[in-house]
Amino acid sequence: MRVLVVEDETLVSDALTVVMKRQGWAVDVAGTVEEARWLAGEVEYDALVVDIHLPGGNGIDFCQELREEGNSTPLLILTAQGDVNSRVRGLDSGADDYLPKPFSSAELCARLRALWRRPRTMLKPTIEVGDLLLHPASRSVTRQGIGIQLAAREFEFLHLLARSAGATVTRHEIFDTLWDFAAEPDANTLDVLVRSVRVKLDRPFETPMLLTVRGVGYLLDNRPADSGARAAGSGAAGGDAAGSGEAGSGEAETRAAGSGDVPAQGRLGDGDIGDAEVGTARAG
Numbered sequence: 001m002r003v004l005v006v007e008d009e010t011l012v013s014d015a016l017t018v019v020m021k022r023q024g025w026a027v028d029v030a031g032t033v034e035e036a037r038w039l040a041g042e043v044e045y046d047a048l049v050v051d052i053h054l055p056g057g058n059g060i061d062f063c064q065e066l067r068e069e070g071n072s073t074p075l076l077i078l079t080a081q082g083d084v085n086s087r088v089r090g091l092d093s094g095a096d097d098y099l100p101k102p103f104s105s106a107e108l109c110a111r112l113r114a115l116w117r118r119p120r121t122m123l124k125p126t127i128e129v130g131d132l133l134l135h136p137a138s139r140s141v142t143r144q145g146i147g148i149q150l151a152a153r154e155f156e157f158l159h160l161l162a163r164s165a166g167a168t169v170t171r172h173e174i175f176d177t178l179w180d181f182a183a184e185p186d187a188n189t190l191d192v193l194v195r196s197v198r199v200k201l202d203r204p205f206e207t208p209m210l211l212t213v214r215g216v217g218y219l220l221d222n223r224p225a226d227s228g229a230r231a232a233g234s235g236a237a238g239g240d241a242a243g244s245g246e247a248g249s250g251e252a253e254t255r256a257a258g259s260g261d262v263p264a265q266g267r268l269g270d271g272d273i274g275d276a277e278v279g280t281a282r283a284g
Helices: 010-021 033-042 059-068 084-092 105-117 152-163 171-178 187-201 235-241 245-249
Strands: 002-006 026-030 047-051 075-080 097-101 127-129 132-135 140-143 146-148 210-213 217-220
Touching: 002 010, 002 033, 002 171, 010 026, 010 105, 026 033, 033 059, 047 059, 047 105, 059 075, 059 084, 075 084, 075 105, 084 097, 097 105, 127 152, 132 152, 152 171, 152 187, 152 217, 171 187, 171 217, 187 210
Parallel strands: 002 026, 002 047, 047 075, 075 097
Antiparallel strands: 127 132, 132 140, 140 146, 210 217
């Protein structure tokens, strides 16, 4: 998930960034309404967290502007404790949820996960792809009933592919979703991530799920494991062991049984910071 935090209090925005990055989310921060407008226009965010009182405007007006422009990104506003009028105005202006300061980091993350499930594609609490099950709320993954332990960014990568199971997710889309502007990932960074997920997701099982669309990106195979068109067992799962494979070229060559590369246009059918409170720097 990639989140835009619109907050001018550095202590608050820093705390929010730490909380969200521990979830494996990418976070950009805007300190003014002008900055927020530019970022929201340049990046397709999965969620926005917006304080009401901001330099150069306020969060409620910013929210209304976004909705009038047709931007439906899930938006949570931060308000002062007991400021009922601001909450009502914010929700009426198009905000999807609110959180009064100070607030629990665990609650913030839970609310953002709920917002991410809700709009546009109505994501389910549990995502099932073939014999793979993902539980975004608990950040747990099982395949064939066997638990798979993933690091935070590995889970976010797999979650991104699972939401578009059977369709190709481009490398560009992956970079945009998993890394923010402050990060400086190169092509090898993604290759290492993909290789690590393959070792955990595919290697222990007979059939690979994580496939490479050469020169484009990756997809999660959503066809039944016994399908004749499923990739051969040694394909994607072994792709990471090919010496210079992914790391050298940015694309591991995962081949489907008897059919060559997956076609480029093909379509296949935490922790938070303990119990610490965030947002005491300023009440709104």
